[in-house]
Amino acid sequence: MDLVIEIEPGGGEKTAAVYRALRAAIVDGRVPAGYRLPATRVLAADLGVSRGSVAGAYERLVAEGYLTARVGAGTFVAEAAPARRRAAGPAPDPLRPRPGWSLTPLPTSGEGPAPRYDFRTGIPDARLFPFDTWRRLVGAELRLRANNPGTYAEPSGHPALRAAVARYLGYARSVRATAGDVVVTNGTQHALDLIGRVLLRPGDVVAVEEPGYPPARRLFTSLGARVVGVPVDEQGLVVSALPAHCRLVYVTPSHQFPLGRVMSLARRQELLGWARKRQAAIVEDDYDSEFRFSARPLEPLCTLDRSGRVLYVGTFSKSMLPSLRTGFVLVPPGLRPAIVAARQAGDGYGQVAVQAALARFIDDGQLARHVRKAGRSYLDRHIRIVREIGRISALDVIPSAAGLHVTALLERGDPARIVMLARRSGLEIENLADYAAEGPPSRPGLVFGYGAVDPDLIEEGLARLPALIEDSQRRDGQAQQRRPAVEPEQRDHRHEREPGDHP
CATH class of the missing domain: 3.90.1150.10 (Aspartate Aminotransferase, domain 1)
Structure with missing residues (x-):
């Protein structure tokens, strides 16, 4: 990579100017130890000075211990170059984010060793994944695309993957969908972000399950929504407790997170009727229903929906690997152009080779x-x-x-x-x-x-x-x-506080 330095404009001795620029780059750490400097002819041409000016600067820096010259190899920044100078004070830091943007470390993150008895949630067993098959498919797609001209891909996702997802949902979840219904995303959070940006205005009310999935709550809050928790009972989300002016409801009906209950058919019908009456949207997160250990599951909300109010979100993070960062959302026709436009405005499109390989993985029966x-x-x-x-x-x-x-x-x-x-x-x-x-x-x-x-x-x-x-x-x-006992007179005094006083 080319070395970029700036020499002082105007008159003055050029050798000294090149020396000062190189020395500053070394002392500031912009040019690391062991870095091979360009040949004097190349750097002279880049800086618009004579080759002698650059050679003179190199010689002075070698003499002072900043550089080392190796015959036949070139000139390098010395491993034992003088220490960087200390900053005079803290750098200016006037910019601040708006409220709501604080990093919450994930319980599954970290570089340390995993606990011996690891009962953390949300982590599939990577030892079960067919890595050899996956590497072969991805490698074939990379070789294929290496011969294609560099073009941008579709923001809605690779056509073959969208078609494969629609077919897979048809036989695995009894969901009627076509490739045109599918928008490929970088996982569930990306899908929720796209939905929120398209549907929500600051101050809109979003209902989430309580207890529920914290990342969804944080995401909707970050978009300026007012997030309200709604209790969950043995039949699922309590529809009667939904806020009257709710714009969007986020639910996990097939396997409520984290309680694990399944929303009853009656409750599903009640929720769909409520959304139709209130003109609200429902986000159905079907995050791990592939792994079912009992009888045939209830139909998803999106299959029961007759009014076009359900957005069905799925992910391959549990069925395959979280690191693939691939999911999808089935979008009603009226929202489809806006969701695709939001994807295009955000990150453009996903990893084409990975999406094409995943399409093959599904269609070849490897996923099943x-x-x-x-x-x-x-x-x-x-x-x-x-x-x-x-x-x-x-x-x-x-x-x-x-x-x-x-x-x-x-x-x-x-x-x-x-x-x-x-x-x-x-x-x-x-x-x-x-x-x-x-x-x-x-x-x-x-x-x-x-x-x-x-x-x-x-x-x-x-x-x-x-x-x-x-x-x-x-x-x-x-x-x-x-804990110290409370004296009777203290208890009497405490009961005399006005409502709303802090103890």
Whole structure:
């Protein structure tokens, strides 16, 4: 890569000007140690000075220890060049984001080693994925496209992938769709962002499940929406609790996240009727329904919908790998041009070779084969985890027939302390309260993912839980005993506070 430096304009001795520019670049760290400088003839032509001026600057920098000259190899920045000068003070930093933009680290991120007993949610088992087949397909597409002229792709996604997704949804989820209904995205979050940018104005009300999927809530909040949590019962989202002026409802009806319940058919019909009456949109997130362990699932909302108000969002992050960053959304006709325009305005289009390879992966039957194989493994883990949790008297498993996690309600003990003690012992589980944004859930609980855990360590890891639960109870009881008693006159005085006063 060419070296770009600026020499002082105007008159003056050119050798000194080149020397000062090179020295500043080295001291500031813009030119790293070991960097090979251009030949004197090349740099002289770039700077518009004589070759002698550059050679003189090089010689002076070599003498001062900034550069080293190697016969037959060139001139390099010295490994032991004098230290960079310290900045005079902090750099100006006047720009600030508008409220709502704060980074929330993901529980699945990090470069450190995974916990020994890894029950985190949202992580499929990469050991089950057919990497050799996938590499072959991607490699073939890269070779094919290397011979094509460099052109931009369609923002709605590779045509072959859109057609493959439509066919796959037809036989796997009984969804009637064509390639024209499908917009390919970089996963679920990207789909939600496109929908929100097209549908929502600042201040619009968005309803989400409570407890629910935190990234969806954060995304809609970042777009300026007023996000309201709506409770979930045994039949799914409580439609009667929806805000009257709601513009959009986000739901996970096939496998509610994180409770794991399935929305009943009656509740699905009620939600669709409500959306039709209120002229609201419904985002149906079908994030992991490929892995189902019981009878035939209920029809998706988008299949039951007769008024064109459902946007069906899916992802390959669970059925394949999160790192592929590929998902899709089925868009009603009236929104399709706007969603595609939003995709074009944002990142243009996705990775064409990956999308074409995924189309082949689906059409060749590789995805269905992988889902069947992985599903058998996840079913075995599901059975073993439910069985082991069922032996713990303090936990009550919520029935679940799909996905990669189960939730258990806690009869006693402090879930936050249990999670903390578990982490110290190499056991990674999650607190149900972390998914509730509007106060603690009515009953505390723990969430167990089983995509990442080593199947051979399931029983060993969960066997640690009873002692951790008891330990959390003991510590909670000790903390209560240490709290100072409240004198009677203090209690009387406290009852005299006006409503709204802070204690």
